[in-house]
Amino acid sequence: MRLLFAGTPEVAVPALDALLDSRHDVVAVLTRPDARSGRGRTLAPSPVKRRALEAGIEVLTPGSPRDVEFQARLAELAVHAAPVVAYGALVPAAALGIPTHGWVNLHFSVLPAWRGAAPVQRAIISGDEVTGASTFLLEEGLDTGPVFGTLTETIRPRDTAGDLLGRLSVAGADLLVRTLDGIEDGILSPVPQPHDGVSIAPRLDVxxxxxxxxxxxxxxxxxxxxxxxxxxxxxxxxxxxxxxxxxxxxxxxxxxxxxxxxxxxxxxxxxxxxxxxxxxxxxxxxxxxxxxxxxxxxxARLADGTPRRDGLRLGEEAGDGPQPGSAQTSDLAADA
The missing domain is CATH 3.10.25.10 (Formyl transferase, C-terminal domain)
Structure with a gap:
């Protein structure tokens, strides 16, 4: 199949590599525009863009997939499917229908659990023992489309989000390739997500x-x-x-x-x-x-031995310190 690959961060690169090594033909890559990063705040391409340029693939970086010029170019490419891994922008209805088989999203949870931008982080924070990855047909809802396939992955006791996402990005890349194989062979159809077990994973802020x-x-x-x-x-x-x-x-x-x-x-x-x-x-x-x-x-010249008791207690809100007459404790960041 002719493919447009959509992705932006490092976690999407294993999927792009897997597709480049597959029987499918990645004819173009869609990624977010260059962004400022580092102490110098210089413009830098996304990891996916860097990998695509290394492979000699056309790179599309519209400010938004709503851009009419991007949608016109997508139609010209005549792709059969558009696999997506952490692209970072919503795809409008006008663009969803352009590829013959639609946009196939790799999401790092077992849907319908943890729909949203931070599924791996939320799974760890919530104490889940198992998570995974899913491929599904992208639609206008937030990760609500019918599912092609899933895999599971144990969350290890000391896993960070980076550790777990690294493993899922590799295993998920294989799942994405096998999903596209099944679609091309006509043996795989998406199944609607169940209504039970839905949880939402909003992006984590500071x-x-x-x-x-x-x-x-x-x-x-x-x-x-x-x-x-x-x-x-x-x-x-x-x-x-x-x-x-x-x-x-x-x-x-x-x-x-x-x-x-x-x-x-x-x-x-x-x-x-x-x-x-x-x-x-x-x-x-x-x-x-x-x-x-x-x-x-x-x-920082903290004292050895017993807990320090000569500092101020900081509360969750600014200025929320110990009340008059209360014992003062050297809290690293105690909450009220």
Missing amino acids: EDARVRWRLPAYAVDRLIRGCTPAPGAWTLLPDGARLGLGPVAPDPEVVDLAPGEVRLTKRDVLVGTATSAVRLGEGTPAGKRTMDAAAWARG
């Missing part, structure tokens, strides 16, 4: 990634892993500065720390939660490089 230390240790652990590498978990220091956080390790033996309270040992930085403490892994102070949490703590 505030979603803020650690609430008054949650149980398992919830703190899941949130941080689900936000790694993006958007990146964080907390507030007593002076109001942000500290980026890498994955933590729950420590069920330490139960005497209040939520957000810090204890520094020779090797570890422990932080209290609603249940037991967690050991910090890596920290990223504002404007500085990522470093081991113990190295950060030494540089």
Whole structure:
């Protein structure tokens, strides 16, 4: 089949590679326009665009797939199908009907679970034990189209969103190729999604990634892993500065720390939660490089031994500190 591949981030590249190695003919790639990135904020092509240019494939970068010139070019290409992996923009009805067999989307969940922009992250944060990937026929609804095929993947106890998405991107690429094979052979038809089991996975923003230390240790652990590498978990220091956080390790033996309270040992930085403490892994102070949490703590001149009790307690809302007459605790980012 003649294909237009639509995708943008690194996670879409394995699918493009798999299609380039398949019996199908990728005649063009649709991706988001070059975006500014890095400290210099210079314009840079998407990972999919870079790979397509390496392969000598035509690249289309309209500001929106609603662009009439893009839709005219899509019609000229006369593609049989348009496989989609994390393209990043809604495809309008006018464009959905142009490819003969429609747009075939690879989504990283077992639909109808976790429809939306952050299915892998939400699955980890929610404590799911199993997730997967689905191929489905794109329609105007949010990931509501009929399903061609699925696969499942175990969520491992220490998986970050990056770890899990990396495995799903490779396994999903094979699923996408097999789906297109079945469509071309006339042996595969999509099946409507069930009405039960629907859950929504909205995009995570920076505030979603803020650690609430008054949650149980398992919830703190899941949130941080689900936000790694993006958007990146964080907390507030007593002076109001942000500290980026890498994955933590729950420590069920330490139960005497209040939520957000810090204890520094020779090797570890422990932080209290609603249940037991967690050991910090890596920290990223504002404007500085990522470093081991113990190295950060030494540089920040935190006291050794028992929990510090000479700092201010920061609440969830600005200015929400200890009330007059209350005991002050050095919380890393305690919530009210």
